[in-house]
Amino acid sequence: MNWFADNRKKPKILLVEDNELQAELTASAIVESGLYEVLIAHNGEEALNELARNQRGFDFLTNAIDCILLDWQMPKMDGTQLLRALRTHELKSPFKRHTPVVIISAFGDNDLRLKAEDSSHGLASAYLTKPIDESELLHVLKRITYDNEAEIMRELLLEQRLKQLKERR
């Protein structure tokens, strides 16, 4: 038995999804892996409240939430607005460290997806399209939470997008 692996605190994932059935399906897929703890918010405002509840050390340290799975289209406060609010808040910190975000959108490989990628200003670490492939989702979460590759993934994604834009021109 690996004592350290068993006793390591599970990373917290905040799932922001307006569709309750979809949220339940995605959350159960993550929880069943036994590696993560999942919190659910149904819109941007709830997500911000959840983030505020999970702040660490007077809000001076990075948030206790290790990764945010963000649905792009939502009522009240959508993905773009939430991401902007989150990053604006993070900019106040002297270190400007980001809480990793994975965007989930129903857009496939088309203009709408590219639009979503652009409007996120390269601040997301990965994009997943619906219907979500469970193994892909768990792979992305593992890279972000256990392998600490969120920042590198974000850089790679941004570079890839800039390359695509150059090619288009």
Added chain:
Amino acid sequence: MLARLPALLFCPILWLWCLVYGVPGGVFFKLAAVYENWVATNRYHYILWKKYPQRSYQKYISSLWASEIKGLPMELAEYTRQKIEQNHPSEHFPFLRLLTNSIFMLFILPYMVATGIIKGPLFVYRREMQARQQYLSQRGLPT
């Protein structure tokens, strides 16, 4: 906790609490934030070097190139880069980057402690005031 105190006691105890808890808390958490960031930055450089050697190597060459190209005509840019790549065919362990990061963190430490002394009590004050207003509005009292 403080929110339920009578109005006369609330203000002086809140100020005292800001000093007693806010100042040391602010300093401690700022120090913890510096440590957390130091670990994260060092980890980033290490993972980049270990798992993405090509990418790390290109960054390494770019940093060398940026320092060598200073004062040289732009026509020599490509030639200088090639020359650097020939002289440095591989990247060694990013010891210098980790050391620079560590020195930088030590350098900003006093500044962070100072901000902790100021921001800690402010944070505690705002949080307690918010809790107080919530408590009063729940009881239907003017806030």
